[in-house]
Amino acid sequence: LEEIEVEIAKTKNKIKETLKEKKKLTLNSVRFDTNSSELLPDSLPVLNTISDFLKENPNFKIKITGHTDLTGDTSLNKVLSMERAESVKNYLNTKGIDKTRMI
Secondary structure (H helix, E strand, C coil): HHHHHHHHHHHHHHHHHHHHHHCCCCCCCCCCCCCCCEEEEEHHHHHHHHHHHHHHHHCCCCCCCCCCCCCHHHHHHHHHHHHHHHHHHHHHHCCCCCCCHHH
């Protein structure tokens, strides 16, 4: 249990470090079911870390992009990617992050 807590703390610190450096941050742990834009519960801890960072840095803005796999219709996947990014934006908004801070 202690080892897991340490690993979670390291991950949170790495996310915050990357954001502070204004680097691109790819979060593979933000997940969705196939053909869905509904966030899976195991995505929430990393999004909560992002939310905490944004609360600690009120002038910071982020750009959110979504993606899908290569299966299926390209135009439908493009819509799904945008819906997934919007789901992340909406979740962060429920945590108190103003939507104007998220592109």
